[in-house]
Amino acid sequence: MSAGEGGLDVPRAAGVELEGVTKSFGPNLALDGLSLDVPAGEFLVLLGPSGCGKTTVLRLVAGLEEPTRGVVRIGDQVMNGVDPKERDVAMVFQSYALYPHLSVRRNIEFPLRSRHVDARERMRLVAEVSSALQIGSLLDRKPAEISGGQRQRVALARAIVRRPRVFLMDEPLSNLDAQLRVEMRAELVELHQRLGSTILYVTHDQVEAMTMGDRIAIMNHGVLQQVDTPEKVHDRPANAFVAGFIGSPPMNILAGVVEPVTGDTAPARSPTPADRSVGGTDAGALVSVGMPGGSIPLGGPLAEAVLSRGLASVIVGVRPEHVSIDPAGSLAASVTLVESLGHERHVVCRLEAGQLVVARLAAREAVPRTGERVSLSFSAEHLQLFEPDTEARIDV
Amino acid sequence: MSDTRRRRRLGEAALGYVFVLPALAVFGVFVFYPLVKTFVLGFYRTPPFPNLPSHFVGLSQYGSVLTSPAFLDSLWRTVLFVLFTVPLGIALGVALALLAHQRLAGIRIFRTIFSSTVATSVAVASVIFYTLLNPEVGLLSYWLGGRGGAGILQSPTLALPAVSVVTIWQNLGFVFILMSAALQSIPDDLMDAARVDGSSMWYRFWHVTLPLLSPTVFFAVVVGTIGSFQAFGQIDLLTQGGPNNHTDVLIYSLYQQAFVFNNTGVAAVMSVLLFAILLLLTAVQFRFFERRVFYGR
Incomplete structure (x- = not known):
């Protein structure tokens, strides 16, 4: 050659x-x-x-x-x-x-x-x-x-x-x-x-x-x-590794325990009708992923996937653009840092378990001060799930 | 205001001189004074018997030494000795350094062996080779087929090469360490790039390794040349300038003039000439070879 x-x-x-x-x-x-x-x-x-x-x-x-x-x-x-x-x-x-x-x-x-x-x-x-x-x-x-x-x-x-x-x-x-x-x-x-x-x-x-x-x-x-x-x-x-490596800032990766949700304690941000239709009317199909300071509610297909696999715990991935600061949110956190990039802001919050979660907000949105206690809510249709042991993606 | 500042500055300068003074004193007594004294000694003819006054003869003694066949023969032998020892010694040092630069198991052992002669004195080296070259019991003599015959150190043709080999051997450790250090300062990326760029090992050596080693090689040439011009111990211990003056290099004949014949005038002239030759040679080396040297990035 x-x-x-x-x-x-x-x-x-x-x-x-x-x-x-x-x-x-x-x-x-x-x-x-x-x-x-x-x-x-x-x-x-x-x-x-x-x-x-x-x-x-x-x-x-x-x-x-x-x-x-x-x-x-x-x-x-x-x-x-x-x-x-x-x-x-x-x-x-x-x-x-x-x-x-x-x-x-x-x-x-x-x-x-x-x-x-x-x-x-x-x-x-x-x-x-x-x-x-x-x-x-x-x-x-x-x-x-x-x-x-x-x-x-x-x-x-x-x-x-x-x-x-x-x-x-x-x-x-x-x-x-x-x-x-x-x-x-x-x-x-x-x-x-x-x-x-x-x-x-x-x-x-x-x-x-x-x-x-x-x-x-x-x-x-x-x-x-x-x-x-x-x-x-x-x-x-x-x-979960790929999820946490790609994106700027990368996806938030949060591990938690699978908990059934009863009607009274339904999450503040309830699943959309579309989610409910896939998950069925059975209230048992709705679960949330619990962690210190609150939980992340899972909608229809995600809940279904978790339940059908019989998982006791699961890893949730959510991109910063799908995290919002919402008084009616389901997870408590405190703001540790606000980074302004001009066209957007990255709010870095610390959960009660010590883990950091980044929320990406448009520049015009009101931004909390550093140290402030806030609640986070998550856009249910954009959540991704990963196996707790292998960290492999759970396809829904 | 400015007066106190000036005084303070003066005080600082004085302190500086006080610190320099011990070194200056040592240099003065052991370097500068002998240097000047040597020049002066060369202007006086040493009397044939001690205790007689020496005569001022000016530069005429320089003329007679420069034209004496003994001096010129000795100079020629010295040049031969330098030509034997310097290029070969550096080439061997580079070759060993390249070998030891390979990433192989146990290479550290070889590095230690290759650099070991740096811890060997001239006297030790000479005694080792004196024994090896002994015509009766020497292993090297035996291997070289000289058993029972004339010894190598006693041969008019082989004595100078033999002394050169001892010198190369003794300097090898130092050259090896120099070249190894220089090789290690060449980034691995450069050699990798040259490999991927499709060059052969030979091409890489001539076009990448050697140019980047050139400052070190140049240094080794300059220092090695000066060192070889001043070689004394191995000659004195192995051949005493013999056989029949065939290893009578400049320094050795200078030593004989000074300490055997007690002719300090001639010895002083020879030292000054040696100094002048080395100065000139080093200047020439810098003038003509340094342009081929690549210094840093």
């Missing part, structure tokens, strides 16, 4: 497949039986907290690490034991990893020179990629003489210049300031559309993941939690 085959002008995206990949570093398990199929041309974002194994996935695909068990394929070819230079992938590092002693031009040329591309072709390719990334005027400078954003572009140019089959990007935007990060996000998405290449993109920033990825793979402790489109991951998280 040679890098030059197929011509450098032809987009040569290849799919990436990991099959039951386990990687351990001594006693530490970095990846545990990971299977992931990335079709050619997809922009897949690997998302997770630091140390979840997402960078290890990139290094395994790049060939910088070998899997302890399992198979890595690029374009249907098994890559186990294949040297990085034979894999025809390009990697953009968080640190950019520019060669400090070489000019920008020589940095971009490095992969071409390594592959003995002749001088005229090198000139042409560098000119092409540097004009596309608007770094044509920097070619004779050293990396130390250009800004962080420019270094980022040079690192990208070095990856793009040889049209690899797969791009691997390891938190490439995390060293940029906020504004530049938003700009580069859009540019990367555009670049992906133009090149049609396969991109594996690692980030711990869920906003980046949501805005850039065709699909998002969420990882935790070396285990893949969910792979799906940004919408699906947001609206139907596979488990």
Whole structure:
């Protein structure tokens, strides 16, 4: 397999497949039986907290690490034991990893020179990629003489210049300031559309993941939690971890005990007629999830799901936009912090059990003061439930 | 107001000088005074017998030393010795450092072994090699096929290379530690990037590793050159300049002039010349090689 085959002008995206990949570093398990199929041309974002194994996935695909068990394929070819230079992938590092002693031009040329591309072709390719990334005027400078954003572009140019089959990007935007990060996000998405290449993109920033990825793979402790489109991951998280990781601010996750609700103690915010119709007229189908300071009432289908599974306790997930501060609310809390973002406010409340719940209010809504005792109510139709033991989503 | 401030500043300066004084005194007695005295000694011809007055001869003694075949031969042997020891020593040090940089089980043991000669004195190194090279009982002599024959240290062609090998061996630990530290300061990301960028191990060494090691290599060349020009212990212990002056390097013949022949005038001239040569050589190294050195980011 040679890098030059197929011509450098032809987009040569290849799919990436990991099959039951386990990687351990001594006693530490970095990846545990990971299977992931990335079709050619997809922009897949690997998302997770630091140390979840997402960078290890990139290094395994790049060939910088070998899997302890399992198979890595690029374009249907098994890559186990294949040297990085034979894999025809390009990697953009968080640190950019520019060669400090070489000019920008020589940095971009490095992969071409390594592959003995002749001088005229090198000139042409560098000119092409540097004009596309608007770094044509920097070619004779050293990396130390250009800004962080420019270094980022040079690192990208070095990856793009040889049209690899797969791009691997390891938190490439995390060293940029906020504004530049938003700009580069859009540019990367555009670049992906133009090149049609396969991109594996690692980030711990869920906003980046949501805005850039065709699909998002969420990882935790070396285990893949969910792979799906940004919408699906947001609206139907596979488990409580995903639910609590996605969204800004993320979903509130509250565990409680399942309690039957009798007519007299019906929750202040009673289920809608639609809920009642699914749950039936039987008052026993209405339950609430109790915790210190009150409870969260569950409407028809949710209550049904809890009862049919015979759960004694359950985890409730509710997004901040579906929590409101309501004198008639069902759960007592005290306000610990109000964050104003201009167009909206995040009210951080502490429950009696000590847990924090975030409510997202429009800027025009009245906001309680810090320290004030409030009641919270929850939009019944937007609640999500998770198993208490496995934290897996309960589909209703 | 400003007067008190000035007085205070003066007081502070005086205190500063008081702190510097001990170091200045030590340097003065042991460095500056001998330095000046050496220059002065070179202007006087040492009398043939002690207790006779020495004659001021000006620069003529410099001329006679510079044109004497003994000095020029000795200088040439010193240059050969430097050329044997410095490039080879640094190349070996870099090679060992690269080997020990691998992430392998038990590599720490090798690191310790490779750096161990730094804790070995010249005398110890010389005695070890003296024994190894002994024509009667030496293991190295035996392996090299010289059992019973003429010893390596007694051979006119092999004595200087043999002394060079001892010197390289003795300096290896220091060079290894220098190069290991420099290698560790190269970010792993750079080497990973170069691997993914499709470069071979050889290409990576020449185009990434070596340029980033260049400040350390340059330092090792400068310090190593000065060190080799001043090598004395191993020569004195192994060959005493022999056989037939074939290992009679500058410092050794200087030592003989001063302490065997008691010709302090000539010895002083030789020290000044050695000083001048080293100064010139170091300047040349900075002028011509430093431009190939890449300092930091």
